[in-house]
Amino acid sequence: MDSIRRRSTMFKYAVKRILTGLLTVFVLITLVFMLMKVLPGGPFDSDRVTDQRVIQIIEARYNLDKPVMVQYLLYLQSVLRGDLGESFKKVGTSVTELIGNLAPVTFRLGMVSLVVSVGLGLLLGIIAALSKRPSVQASIVAMATIGISIPGFLLALFLMYLFAVKLGLLPIIGLSTWKHYVMPTAALSFYPVAFISRMTRSVLTEVIKQDYIVMAKSKGLAWRTIIWRHALKNVLIPIVTYLGPMIAYLMTGSFVIENLFAIPGIGRELINSIQGRDAPVVLGLTIFLGAFIVAMNLIVDLMLGLIDPRIKV
């Protein structure tokens, strides 16, 4: 296949993916705007502002007196500028500011979990595929099967009970030292570790039967070289494919983990705002998370297009 044609189809594919990604975020914003309009209970219900003139001034200030279409366009404009409105409950705090404070915490936990998931998942998968001892294989496979059925919050509760309540080894609240990371990361990455190790194992057990591996072996290459240079390349594509869903999982999984371990991140704020019916914060965080996940999926897809020449573009 000539590389020029390949490059031009790749370019077309990239443009198409970026456009659909943008459209998705646009639809999400529109949906959120529509929800904001139908939401029961406006900002004036709680504030007890009885003076009609005050209401008029506020409506003019927030463009609430304009037709819905104009409001929609203004809203789109402000979202594109990065302005997601102000919190009802925490007066004077903008949602953008809130995200600026919360996102780094969630991302840090997410990044640690991502690295742990991929690293540990690969390691366990390789061991399970190559180990000569059936007991090692069976225990890793069993762990992976259990890991896929157990909800993360259940594991988090169990870890809390064991390591914090019973043994008193690890702290429960916050995210200040490395010790604080152990339980949230373990709970968050358990499912991805199980998934990746299962995937790695099934790919590797198929690959090492192939002729080119036998060939490499008979050439006298060391096992380590064979696995690293030749066999593991086959695992790369499924793992990169899984990165997209995994990032979404880590983000939504953090809702419960951050709640349980009192970590001041996006997930906890989102849940607190739902319970406090703080609509602008909920909607703003939803747009942010949605856009982030769409962007991550886009990057993953483009990476896949580059890595895997067989991909349908």
Place this chain on the structure above:
Amino acid sequence: MGYAYEAEGKTYTLEDEMFLPLPEADKDSEFIAMQSRTYAADAWIRFKKSRLAVLSLVILGVIVLFAIFGPILSPYTYDQQNFEIRNAMPSAHYLFGTDNFGRDIFTRVMYGARISLGIGFAAATINLIIGVVYGGVSGFLGGRTDMVMMRIVDMLYAIPSLLYVILIMLVFGANMFSVLTGICIASWIGMARIVRSQVLSLKEQEFAMAAKVLGAGRMRILLKHLILNSMNAIIVTMTFMIPNAIFTEAYLSFLGVGITVPKASWGTMAQESKSLIDSYPIQVLWPLAAICITMFALNFIGDRLGDALDPKKHRGS
């Protein structure tokens, strides 16, 4: 006389009567020794081979029975409070003990099974209907319609379903309806995609062409031939949708944004009792064990059902 020959050091003789035609009565080459079985019976036999799968099925049956009859037969109700027996340990009167408000946990777990299984089955049914119709139409019409329909689905799918649930919660409040709508809004997509890909490949096959040639209408081809032939994939996808829906409900209720508190779902029970984890860990154990066992059973059944319904998968092993 016969003909004698030697092979491998032995002598064999071929007698003349060996070459006579068989009497009519002995002709039984058409006889079918194997009893003929329907496809479902075949699948059941393959399914039965796995003891764990049968065990899962029995467990699920017991849970369903408890969910239906348990709350009716129990002397307590799920919200009946008794402050004299708060946080009791398991006993003959209170099989699983009582919670912080003196409510019988066993009754609450059974009531929770109603909500969880109800949501699971309802979500699976709704997904089945929407998914099959959408996927079937998209795959059957193909071309530009298919492309547009699938792009819409891709867009919906790009955003995690939990965010939809949260948006719906915000509008309709935390109740069963919002949980169910939220779960369904994104999870039918999996079903639609599977049905579409099945229909897309099946419609090119000879039997579909034959039906067309014989003058079958489009509706009949789609329903009787294409959808019916995708039934395997549809059933398997459905069995995995039930545990997913149960999990989502438990997750949301555990976060405190799902089923509201006086009602007892497994998730709300876990959420309520999690603050007592250092004094009464057993109270957290019951709902979590219920979730785990149900999820395991359903996942396992789905897994084995997939193998049992696909005879090709079993040729080798």
